[in-house]
Amino acid sequence: MIRMNTKTYGLCLGLLLLGAAAIAAPTNKHTISKSTSTKNKKTALVSKPATKAKTKRKQGGPEQATTIAAAHFVQNAQYSLTGNNQGLVTLSSLTTGAVVRTFQMDAGVQVREVFLLDSGATVGASQKDHTVFWNVATGNQLGRVAERVYGFNHAQTECFTQNPTNETINLFGYPNLNKIGTIASTRSFYGPEAFLFSPDDHYLSVQTNSLRPESDGDYPNGVRYAMHSSWSVDMFDLQTFQANAAFSDYGIMGMGTFSADSRFYNLTGVPIISLFLADPVGFDQGPPNIFQFDLTTGLLTKLP
Amino acid sequence: MLLRKRSVSRHEASRVLVLLLMATFMAGTTVGNAKLPPKPTIVVPVTVGGKGYGVIAIQVNPDGSITGGFQAGGGSSLSGMEQQLGQQHLNWLVVGSITGGPSLIDGQGSRISPPYIDPPDGGYGQIGLSPPSWADQIPWYWDEYQRPPLITDPELTKWTKDGSGRLWYGDRPVNDPGVKLGFDIFLISDFGDHTYQPIGGVHIGGTIGGGNTLDPGTIVLTPNPPFTPGDRNLVGGWGPSKPVPGYPPIKPPYTIHKPQPKTGVTPNGLP
Numbered sequence: 001m002i003r004m005n006t007k008t009y010g011l012c013l014g015l016l017l018l019g020a021a022a023i024a025a026p027t028n029k030h031t032i033s034k035s036t037s038t039k040n041k042k043t044a045l046v047s048k049p050a051t052k053a054k055t056k057r058k059q060g061g062p063e064q065a066t067t068i069a070a071a072h073f074v075q076n077a078q079y080s081l082t083g084n085n086q087g088l089v090t091l092s093s094l095t096t097g098a099v100v101r102t103f104q105m106d107a108g109v110q111v112r113e114v115f116l117l118d119s120g121a122t123v124g125a126s127q128k129d130h131t132v133f134w135n136v137a138t139g140n141q142l143g144r145v146a147e148r149v150y151g152f153n154h155a156q157t158e159c160f161t162q163n164p165t166n167e168t169i170n171l172f173g174y175p176n177l178n179k180i181g182t183i184a185s186t187r188s189f190y191g192p193e194a195f196l197f198s199p200d201d202h203y204l205s206v207q208t209n210s211l212r213p214e215s216d217g218d219y220p221n222g223v224r225y226a227m228h229s230s231w232s233v234d235m236f237d238l239q240t241f242q243a244n245a246a247f248s249d250y251g252i253m254g255m256g257t258f259s260a261d262s263r264f265y266n267l268t269g270v271p272i273i274s275l276f277l278a279d280p281v282g283f284d285q286g287p288p289n290i291f292q293f294d295l296t297t298g299l300l301t302k303l304p
Numbered sequence: 305m306l307l308r309k310r311s312v313s314r315h316e317a318s319r320v321l322v323l324l325l326m327a328t329f330m331a332g333t334t335v336g337n338a339k340l341p342p343k344p345t346i347v348v349p350v351t352v353g354g355k356g357y358g359v360i361a362i363q364v365n366p367d368g369s370i371t372g373g374f375q376a377g378g379g380s381s382l383s384g385m386e387q388q389l390g391q392q393h394l395n396w397l398v399v400g401s402i403t404g405g406p407s408l409i410d411g412q413g414s415r416i417s418p419p420y421i422d423p424p425d426g427g428y429g430q431i432g433l434s435p436p437s438w439a440d441q442i443p444w445y446w447d448e449y450q451r452p453p454l455i456t457d458p459e460l461t462k463w464t465k466d467g468s469g470r471l472w473y474g475d476r477p478v479n480d481p482g483v484k485l486g487f488d489i490f491l492i493s494d495f496g497d498h499t500y501q502p503i504g505g506v507h508i509g510g511t512i513g514g515g516n517t518l519d520p521g522t523i524v525l526t527p528n529p530p531f532t533p534g535d536r537n538l539v540g541g542w543g544p545s546k547p548v549p550g551y552p553p554i555k556p557p558y559t560i561h562k563p564q565p566k567t568g569v570t571p572n573g574l575p
Contacts, residue, residue, distance in 0.1 A: 042556070045352075100506045119347075123528070184316075184463070187462050187463075209476075210437060211476070211478065214434075214435070215433055215434065215435045217432075217433030217434075218433055218435070220432055222432065222478070223434040223435065223437070223478065224431075224432055224434045224478065224516070225406060225408075225431040225432055225434045225478065225480075225481075226428070226434065226437060226476075226477065226478050226480055227400060227402070227404070227408065227422055227423070227428065227477050227479070228398075228422050228423040228427075228428065228437065228439065228445075228475065229475060229476045229477065229478070230459065230474055230475070231369075231474065231476065232474075232475060249465065249468075251472060252373075253369070253371055253474065254367075270364075271363070271365050271369070271371045272466065273371050273372065273373060273470075273472050273474070274470065276361060276371065276372060277361055277372065277374075277375040277470055277472075278375065280345065280359065280361030280363070280372070280375075281345075281347060293442055
């Protein structure tokens with residue numbers, strides 16, 4: 001094994017570029033599937049409040065992705081909500097510490113995600129194959145989705161699930177819980193591992209990994225023994241119902257953060273396979289590279 | 305700097321370049337007074353019959369994931385390269401070894417003895433609480449057909465970018481801390497007639513760290529591991545034993561490619 005200095009790197013980089021190939025323009029290979037019934041016809045199961053309380057939003061900096069491993073706990077200014085491996089969902093007061101209400105899902109089954117909705121008036125929780133919503137005041141069940149809901153947009157008007165049989169995500173409206181549409185991934189799409197909605201809810205980035213969806217015994221950290229795994233990050237346009245093919249073609253293999261205006265997706269120290277292959281010696285050996293993906297043009301720019 | 309398109313010289317790599325790039329790069333970089341952790345990286349030229357066709361580049365990331373792939377040289381597409389070599393397509397062959405940890409189980413529930421093909425025939429069975437993971441019955445790394453009822457593209461087409469000449473590689477093995485892993489990753493020419501030829505490769509060795517993924521500080525990368533008779537037996541012994549209802553006929557065992565003079569296309573330099 002040879003330890004190389006900067007000068008040697010430069011020499012090798014120059015020589016390598018003689019034999020390296022160009023990064024071709026991305027292809028436009030993607031498939032789109034959109035439900036024909038984009039309008040919600042059912043009566044809303046949950047009354048929509050005038051204002052929405054945002055949960056787990058960080059102030060003063062870009063919002064970080066939600067990781068599946070931490071999705072069984074959430075809190076807002078008033079409540080904390082947790083789910084356990086016995087199917088029990090517990091809502092507690094942050095001010096008193098007292099249990100406000102408990103909700104029982106399928107007994108003995110791991111609760112995967114919990115949601116505080118409608119300023120704390122509604123609670124949702126998912127297990128491996130379904131999601132249930134309850135009214136906090138009455139304890140009554142308000143609705144059910146026959147899929148595992150992974151997360152909600154900021155406006156709490158949409159949530160998404162993953163269809164494990166055809167590599168798509170499904171979008172559902174909230175609070176009516178009607179299916180809005182389906183978006184196909186451009187890569188092998190396994191179980192979501194992390195996700196992030198853009199501040200304006202136009203885009204959804206999802207990192208998927210063949211280590212997920214995991215069994216109840218492997219939750220929350222993912223499949224424990226896997227000698228062969230694959231993963232990728234997709235960028236979904238929730239208005240056009242398309243996966244961003246240009247984004248996928250770069251081979252971006254880690255989560256980033258959205259700019260405040262939802263125009264850029266910023267990547268720091270994230271493996272980008274296409275750029276690495278074009279410049280494997282010089283690409284990623286220095287300080288963490290910072291790249292900015294323009295969501296409107298599909299261009300990736302290296303920031304100084 | 306916009307990076308969507310990049311103009312690159314079409315000159316082929318020189319012999320000196322080949323020798324230089326056989327080296328393994330494993331160095332830290334100083335930023336201010338801070339020493340960044342090294343990111344193990346290796347670049348291996350792929351030459352067939354003395355002609356350079358591109359490079360295999362692999363890196364091990366701080367999270368223990370392995371990313372990289374093959375990049376065709378000289379602005380060549382993969383299909384152009386395949387035509388020159390008389391092959392049908394590229395894929396990877398990964399021969400794994402493991403010391404410690406739970407026993408590996410293949411898709412049929414049989415215990416796997418290292419060295420083994422990663423992923424094994426039919427994928428991995430349940431290990432501990434971890435559920436099975438499916439794989440096709442072709443011995444190459446990326447699946448070339450999909451498990452019903454999936455009807456979209458198989459892995460190979462999704463991780464191949466013909467126009468840009470790339471075949472990607474990615475893996476993130478997970479196991480118990482202290483388990484030692486080794487992977488011989490071979491770039492494979494598949495000639496479409498159940499014959500194949502390894503044309504380059506990388507060995508990755510390392511130990512699982514506290515995060516249950518490869519500890520980058522333990523990684524050893526070496527170019528062009530030998531393709532041994534044992535490796536050949538692993539591939540060639542891939543028998544037609546477990547049919548999948550409604551799916552393409554199981555392919556017969558693979559054998560090392562031997563060019564046929566009557567084909568009119570003789571892969572340059574292949575045995």
